[in-house]
């Protein structure tokens with residue numbers, strides 16, 4: 001198991017080799033900090049993410065969404081930099097969406113079109129696919145996921161879980177080389193969650209997923225535990241998940257003792 005500071009020391013010599021290494025790695029954080037006024041929301045001195053499936057865990061407010069938003073360039077660091085697929089997020093914001101797909105924690109922050117079909121087709125037409133072909137692809141994807149007849153449905157009339165599924169399908173449709181998912185399954189029913197989890201485990205892309213679903217993350221290659229905006233543990237799921245479960249149990253016990 002790797003503690004916050006030893007992870008920093010281990011990574012620093014590699015980071016010192018500069019841009020060449022940064023572009024060879026998929027996602028690199030270099031002395032990245034996010035501050036709001038005097039509050040520090042996130043601090044990641046040095047981190048390189050090469051593993052294919054990376055889970056991000058931590059209590060509410062620990063910085064998971066902030067970390068993912070830094071990777072897709074929605075949020076820029078107050079200091080330091082983040083390099084994704086060789087692109088500095090501060091200098092290449094426009095190019096990032098072609099590389100990085102993002103499933104938002106709240107579907108209402110992601111859905112921008114009135115109908116399901118338009119929402120899914122948009123990413124495809126943006127990448128140059130003719131509109132008719134994009135709509136057909138949306139139809140096929142919906143049918144494959146048990147959503148026959150959804151293509152012209154108004155997204156505002158979907159349930160929370162249905163909206164979440166549309167968001168995931170819209171991002172999967174574009175086949176980005178890096179897939180960021182912020183608690184993507186929180187509202188999904190069990191059958192849908194199982195199907196999508198299996199599908200995601202088979203995808204060839206790099207995936208970074210913030211989640212409280214520790215059973216799913218047990219199958220990932222690497223798990224990062226954020227605590228108050230800092231990396232507390234970083235390692236294999238077999239090491240990090242039991243440590244986090246123990247922390248949660250102790251926190252719950254301490255809370256209950258005060259009730």
Ligand SMILES: Nc1ncnc2c1ncn2[C@@H]1O[C@H](COP(=O)(O)OP(=O)(O)OP(=O)(O)O)[C@@H](O)[C@H]1O
Nearest residue numbers: 036041058059060061062063064065066067105210
């Ligand atoms: N726009 C903002 N302005 C100020 N503080 C913010 C802003 N967005 C997030 N924060 C703060 O940053 C910290 C990290 O928030 P973040 O949303 O990254 O947490 P999280 O780990 O994703 O939590 P959750 O599990 O609840 O989704 C929190 O303390 C939050 O209050």
Ligand SMILES: [Mg+2]
Nearest residue numbers: 064065105182
């Ligand atoms: Mg969050």
